[in-house]
Amino acid sequence: MTTGENLATLLPSAARSQFRAGLRRPTSGYSAGYAQANLLALPREQAFDMLLFAQRNPKSCPVLGVLEPGQLSSTLLGGGDIRTDIAAYRVYRDGELVDEPSDVVEYWRDDLVAFLIGCSFTFEAPLVEAGIPIQHQLQGVNVPMYRTAVRCESAGSLSGPMVVSMRPLPPERISDAVRITSRYPGVHGAPVHIGDPRQLGISDLQAPDFGDAVEVPAGWLPVFWACGVTPQAAVMESRPELAISHAPGHMLITDLPNASLQVP
């Protein structure tokens, strides 16, 4: 098992090799300086709806890349294989989760279009660099993610709620976290909500819908970012025949440098 410090300096290609070989674990803290991505693959038939859903919900679904039918790699993957290089996958049939395998070679089809969507793990490195504590890293668990009562704008056959990730922050560092993350719109950008989770329709912070609960230290506020699990929630609601995604928190580590995503 690699230690925390080693994870941060691991090159994306080396990380993908470990996952290809079967390692399963959340990828927060991996390969500092390189963008992480959500996967959602859908049949060609739903591809326009998905791209339109992403265009209409850019905070939840910032598209970093699209693999066309038959395409298994791209520069984002540095020659890797989208079917094997993620730590854990989810397979949905008619909106039901039917498997959570370590690779999806047997499930993949030639008509699938794979959408790579920015992940907020990407901006955790600059947050850590600025001395902002990331609780789920410190507690050694997956980031907590929640379905909200906020509806996404629908597109054709796809509709669903916005999903958010949550990081508790000390009040005096929230401005810095807003400033830093807003510079990365390609990986969800600035928070969508700060404070009271009930206003998002989240009744119990300790019962996330995806990932693990983290302790919110006394006097800190929960801060919520739009999350790339949002398309999975749309899949669960909209029930396309087949969908393949990463398992929440188990991201594709891309070769894309964070610096290329940064706006002033």
Add this chain to the structure above:
Amino acid sequence: MTTGENLATLLPSAARSQFRAGLRRPTSGYSAGYAQANLLALPREQAFDMLLFAQRNPKSCPVLGVLEPGQLSSTLLGGGDIRTDIAAYRVYRDGELVDEPSDVVEYWRDDLVAFLIGCSFTFEAPLVEAGIPIQHQLQGVNVPMYRTAVRCESAGSLSGPMVVSMRPLPPERISDAVRITSRYPGVHGAPVHIGDPRQLGISDLQAPDFGDAVEVPAGWLPVFWACGVTPQAAVMESRPELAISHAPGHMLITDLPNASLQVP
């Protein structure tokens, strides 16, 4: 005829009314503070390719909105009609320009998907506010636009060159122009090239491919931004059966405030 100052304070709905009534003129300087947009409408069959082309060429094709088949308006248009509310249109059949009408009611089809793509006229207001001179406004002409030798990343049936708009700037204001425009990635963002036009494959600045030539004052540099006419160049090269666009420089003036497009 409204004067320059009146144009800037004209509300988008009032501007659209004038164009609906038949006025034809470039829209640089109109409705300061509101985003302007390029139009490209294609049959549903090519819609995924177009959205993918936009995703892969975000500097040239930042998508502000998409009207689905049968949809003629949206909040961007404030109840207006996409077929009538632009000052001038272009109609392409098999990639050939066949008409440049004042409305496209007779050409529109129920299967058309309309893409509204950000236009750099949007950030001219904050440039003017910062005291940066906009030559084509001062000279009372359309902005000059050029096909470049830079190839866009293709998507399915769509391929073509990047088109750029050009504004000459005094050297001491170029940094400010970069800083200001980079805050508006939704309307092309920062310049793609500063200086020597030959490096973009432009042999004669005085012979733009679209719009009008402007004088480059002695000692100033030409500064180039990616342009939303890029999809029209792709249409000319890729020859879809039907395409309807705005006429270059004659933009849709939307109800979208610039402020909502601004990143820090």
